[in-house]
Amino acid sequence: MTDLVGKKMRDITPQGGEKPYLTFSTEAGFYGDACTWHVMKTYQNDQTKKHARWLVQAISPMTGPSGDYGDAYVYDVIVTPAPFLIAVDGRTPTEAELAEVREWQAAAVDSGVWA
Numbered sequence: 001m002t003d004l005v006g007k008k009m010r011d012i013t014p015q016g017g018e019k020p021y022l023t024f025s026t027e028a029g030f031y032g033d034a035c036t037w038h039v040m041k042t043y044q045n046d047q048t049k050k051h052a053r054w055l056v057q058a059i060s061p062m063t064g065p066s067g068d069y070g071d072a073y074v075y076d077v078i079v080t081p082a083p084f085l086i087a088v089d090g091r092t093p094t095e096a097e098l099a100e101v102r103e104w105q106a107a108a109v110d111s112g113v114w115a
Contacts, residue, residue, distance in 0.1 A: 020057065023087035024077055035060045037077045038067070044074070079108050 020038030027034050036059040044052035052074040059067035077083065078101065085093050085101045093101075 019090065020087075021089060022085065024083040025086045026083040033061045035083070036067075037072065037083070039077070040069070043071075050075075075108050079105050 020040055022039040023036065024039070025034070025036045038057040038059070039054050040057060041055040043054065053071045054074055054077060055069070056072045056077060057067045057069050058072065059065065085098060087093065088097055
């Protein structure tokens with residue numbers, strides 16, 4: 001287990017908020033357009049909680065290339081439009097990190113709080 005959302009990820013917003021910790025992307029997100037979420041900070045470490053949230057920079061055709069900063073439900077980032085993890089600290093994720101994200105996705109769906 002790589003513990004992507006653990007102590008090392010809490011309060012990860014760097015000076016100036018430039019470098020995201022995790023980056024998720026989807027080819028057909030909300031409204032059918034591609035979306036990218038740069039995770040800047042976490043508030044809760046349990047992705048199965050209904051109102052767990054992260055501070056993200058969301059980029060889509062509606063926000064333009066600079067995106068919008070704000071809170072997003074973890075479920076909406078990791079499950080809703082079937083995103084995939086594309087970067088961890090600016091590098092390609094390892095197989096263990098990808099497996100951990102798949103576990104988060106399954107746990108969030110199986111928790112039943114989103115039904």
